[in-house]
Amino acid sequence: MKAKRINIWWIRRDIRLIDNAVLNKAAQEDGEIVPVYILDPSMFSGKGQEKKLSFIFRQLWDLNRRLSTFGTAIMVFHGKGSDVFRWLKSQFSQAKIFTSLELGYVGQEMLKEAKKYFQTETVFEGYLLNFDRVRSKEGKVFRTFFHFKNAAYKWIEKMVWKEEENLQFKWYSLSTPSLYRIDGYRIEKLDFSLESLGLPEIQLYHEGAIRSPEELLKRFEMVLPSYNKLRDFPAKNATSLLSVHLRYGTICVREVLKWALGKSNSTKFIDEILWREFFSYLLYHYPESEFQDLRRNYERIWIKPSREDLTKLESAQFGIPIIDAGLNQLYLEGFVHNRVRMIIASYLTKDLQWDWRIGERLFAQHLIDYDPALNVGNWQWNAGVGVDPKSMYRRFNPFLQAEKFDHEGEYINRYLKAGPVGYQS
Ligand SMILES: Cc1cc2nc3c(=O)[nH]c(=O)nc-3n(C[C@H](O)[C@H](O)[C@H](O)COP(=O)(O)OP(=O)(O)OC[C@H]3O[C@@H](n4cnc5c(N)ncnc54)[C@H](O)[C@@H]3O)c2cc1C
Numbered sequence: 001m002k003a004k005r006i007n008i009w010w011i012r013r014d015i016r017l018i019d020n021a022v023l024n025k026a027a028q029e030d031g032e033i034v035p036v037y038i039l040d041p042s043m044f045s046g047k048g049q050e051k052k053l054s055f056i057f058r059q060l061w062d063l064n065r066r067l068s069t070f071g072t073a074i075m076v077f078h079g080k081g082s083d084v085f086r087w088l089k090s091q092f093s094q095a096k097i098f099t100s101l102e103l104g105y106v107g108q109e110m111l112k113e114a115k116k117y118f119q120t121e122t123v124f125e126g127y128l129l130n131f132d133r134v135r136s137k138e139g140k141v142f143r144t145f146f147h148f149k150n151a152a153y154k155w156i157e158k159m160v161w162k163e164e165e166n167l168q169f170k171w172y173s174l175s176t177p178s179l180y181r182i183d184g185y186r187i188e189k190l191d192f193s194l195e196s197l198g199l200p201e202i203q204l205y206h207e208g209a210i211r212s213p214e215e216l217l218k219r220f221e222m223v224l225p226s227y228n229k230l231r232d233f234p235a236k237n238a239t240s241l242l243s244v245h246l247r248y249g250t251i252c253v254r255e256v257l258k259w260a261l262g263k264s265n266s267t268k269f270i271d272e273i274l275w276r277e278f279f280s281y282l283l284y285h286y287p288e289s290e291f292q293d294l295r296r297n298y299e300r301i302w303i304k305p306s307r308e309d310l311t312k313l314e315s316a317q318f319g320i321p322i323i324d325a326g327l328n329q330l331y332l333e334g335f336v337h338n339r340v341r342m343i344i345a346s347y348l349t350k351d352l353q354w355d356w357r358i359g360e361r362l363f364a365q366h367l368i369d370y371d372p373a374l375n376v377g378n379w380q381w382n383a384g385v386g387v388d389p390k391s392m393y394r395r396f397n398p399f400l401q402a403e404k405f406d407h408e409g410e411y412i413n414r415y416l417k418a419g420p421v422g423y424q425s
Pocket of ligand 1: 240277338342371372
């Protein structure tokens with residue numbers, strides 16, 4: 001008997017059914033669609049991952065609820081990409097994989113593994129622009145936000161806002177979601193829960209991770225008029241809180257842009273969305289910058305932190321209120337307000353002169369919205385080794401910053417008093 005044609009929808013930055021270029025592409029090919037998500041342990045190792053995993057798992061549950069109305073279900077794998085693809089090949093020999101772009105070393109390595117077993121199509125999903133096309137007249141990659149932004153606006157003007165195509169998806173029939181743990185050739189079917197992987201599902205505190213993207217957009221509608229004025233004040237809750245959803249594609253970035261273009265007073269917000277594009281564009285073109293300075297700065301000499309210094313970092317006890325409050329927010333919520341992220345990054349890399357990779361790794365572990373491109377881009381920018389040479393001389397005094405942006409001490413009080421101080425593993 002001829003094996004069924006299968007299209008594996010390998011979900012990465014697109015945990016949604018609506019306006020999903022990967023899914024739409026898969027649907028154009030002959031065959032039934034199998035939704036697959038892989039939790040590769042190398043992406044989730046180290047302390048502080050449980051908030052991220054709890055968030056992802058909830059989104060997968062939600063996606064599965066929607067899929068069940070079409071008579072299909074999600075297959076989730078916990079294991080190394082290489083083991084997962086080998087097993088998938090044994091089940092679906094005639095399959096083709098469709099997936100989104102995933103920047104960063106781990107994502108790229110997983111893609112290489114997929115390609116060993118399957119014909120694989122990577123779709124530019126998760127971003128507004130096709131990074132191959134955004135170039136200067138001379139064909140060069142932009143290295144300043146100003147020039148990138150000008151070019152990006154030209155592409156945005158040309159964007160065609162397609163109505164959602166009513167593609168008839170042909171799904172592979174599955175009645176319940178499945179969770180498999182794979183280790184080499186050993187595969188084990190588990191209950192569909194984080195607990196069955198020995199990982200705690202925990203309560204989430206970050207509002208952006210608790211609310212759905214639709215609720216957040218509705219909330220942001222009220223906040224947007226004062227975004228320009230209040231976005232830097234951490235206690236004011238005056239930003240969109242959409243970063244976690246943009247990261248995992250539970251909302252489409254095109255939808256967010258379209259929403260913003262239709263509103264007055266949204267320029268600053270659109271700029272931030274373009275910063276997201278810019279840092280992603282840089283990592284796309286300079287993948288080595290995930291680990292190395294994008295712009296070598298030979299003036300920078302890093303000081304190695306002592307064990308005592310690292311304890312201060314891990315227990316949020318530097319004795320500088322805005323820094324300790326920000327670290328507490330990170331450990332408790334897996335989120336930190338942007339202004340406070342900048343203050344922490346400046347303090348660690350400029351005042352203490354620690355290698356930017358120390359803070360970058362800490363954020364990578366704890367942030368629910370952790371994104372290699374945005375995290376590395378921002379850490380390097382703040383350390384003065386990124387794209388902006390001026391940032392070398394820009395240093396935030398944490399006391400003056402607190403005075404200016406948290407004048408009443410509302411943010412500091414909230415997070416210095418919140419819960420146990422520091423992260424408890
Ligand atoms: C040291 C440092 C590390 C960071 N690491 C990450 C990270 O790993 N993941 C992440 O999503 N953001 C990161 N950021 C950017 C920013 O802090 C968060 O995106 C923002 O705080 C999320 O809140 P929001 O969604 O309410 O933002 P809004 O102000 O509502 O902005 C809307 C969206 O624009 C994008 N954006 C906003 N600020 C930036 C920025 N500085 N750079 C790039 N994109 C931006 C985000 O996608 C955000 O959701 C980092 C910033 C710093 C200074």
